[in-house]
Amino acid sequence: MVIEVSGLSKQFKGINAVENLSFGVKPGEVYGFIGQNGAGKSTTIRMLLTLIKATSGEIKVFDKPLEANRIAILRRTGAVIEKPDLYQYLTGMQNLNLFAKLNGLRLTRKELNDKLEEVGLSKRGNDKVKVYSQGMKQRLGIAVAIVHDPDLIILDEPTNGLDPQGIVDIRNLILHLSHDRKKTVFISSHLLSEVEQIADSLLVIDKGRKVVEGPVKSLIDPEQVILELETTDNLICFQWLQNTQWKEFLVQHSSSTILMKMRRKDIPVLVSQIIEQGIGILMLKPMNALEQYFLSLTNGAAK
């Protein structure tokens, strides 16, 4: 495992930001870390980077305990945390050079330019960062993160605040790092749609707790759907469902909707049985996009 986390918890003034979190990231995979804002993603990432001390639990990176091997592990790790905040009064190249030096690298101007070329910034390397667009800052942040050719790249919300083209650029850059340069990429986002296209595995967290973890393929099985159902009387419908074989497929219910996780081919049978009970169906919405799946999971965990 590149990252192995077990029983990780962090409390801030008695409030659990992360609670008993365990997961593993395999070498070479793009690992999506998904959760809504405030779910505990950034806190977890900061603990992975030793910016925050865990209240309890264990983190191993490259099979070594993080705390005891901090320097050696950070030498093989690159990261962008939240906004790519860099020195605004320095040029892109000066920023890159400064962080390369912090990693013990002495790069020539040409080498620095090549690194900037990789993120499409070679022509703007001599401009001060304060005149960069958000997308350029994000790309420079990634250049800074990978300047020392790390084995593990941690990106916290790398597409935040970017326009659609910027999002595509970052996505392509991550795919390039993963496929062409064989890096392990740990990427967090609150937008599942951003991650589902590039991640091999996913971890969904909510309120600091793990909701689900697994390979993307198994999580977005096209035959498995989340069915959103609205009927003429949701309460009666829900009570009836609870007394039938459909009970095990119930995920959540409220006065407005019922959510069920089931196989797509079973939907017609369910619909006919509900109608036989004299309950009218107002809305039926099978969802298989991972974004909706993620929302239903996190909301379900919250209830």
Place this chain on the structure above:
Amino acid sequence: MISLIGIELFKVFKKPRTYISFAAIAAIVILIQLGFYAEGKNYLGFGLQAISETFMLEGKILNGYLVAFIILQTLLVHVPLLIALVAGDMVSGEANMGTLRLLLTRPVSRNRLLLSKFLAAMVYTVALLLWMAIWSLFVSILVFGTDDMLILKSEVITQILERDILWRYAAAFCFASLAMITVAALAFLLSIFAENSIGPIMTTMAIVIVFTILNTLNLPLFNLVKPYLFTTHMLGWKGFFDVQTNAANEQIVGSIENLPAVMKSAGILSVHIILFIGLSLWFFRRKDITS
């Protein structure tokens, strides 16, 4: 470590705000020099009125050494603000910009990073005092020339021979550097806890002002703590301009009237620096970086 200090110095001297202090010092010194150039003789004549009735004063009384002494007396009280401007920003400024977290994800220990930042702040402090020395001493010498220096105190006049002055200035600037590094260390410590630089800068100045006021109040309660306040010892550089005299009341060249007091002040300032930096390291190592 040298590479880290180089990086920190590069950042400090690339920031426009760093040069505010250098520009301010040059501007103030030039203004004082202009004032003395235009009105210096009248000013000194008024100050020496009582003495000139009793003594015959010969030579160039208004010379570069005297002007430099007056400038230092006026300016060194205000320099802590200029020092705090940069030292108070060293960590808090990075936290504010969000670069602190990026720095700490690099394979550098927190202790080394913090020490390199403090050493960079120290270099800035010494550079600022060197700049001040160039303007206040060397430019004054160029403009006003040299001669023996007369220092007027409330009850005595000290005359320091011309050939015995330069080393005293060198020592005074070294001592002033130590005093200002103490202020830098305090601002640096405070910057660990803040996420913008205004807080540490203002708090440093508030502490310096409060302690200075305590020094001026002659109350038994305050007298107990005064010897331990760093502000009590910050003007210790003046001790290098107090000379010993022989039985014939002639100046003993190379002498300092109360060297143990100067050394004690230097010692107390050094202890403060060690304490402030020790606390900075202790807190910074345990700090959660949430900015």
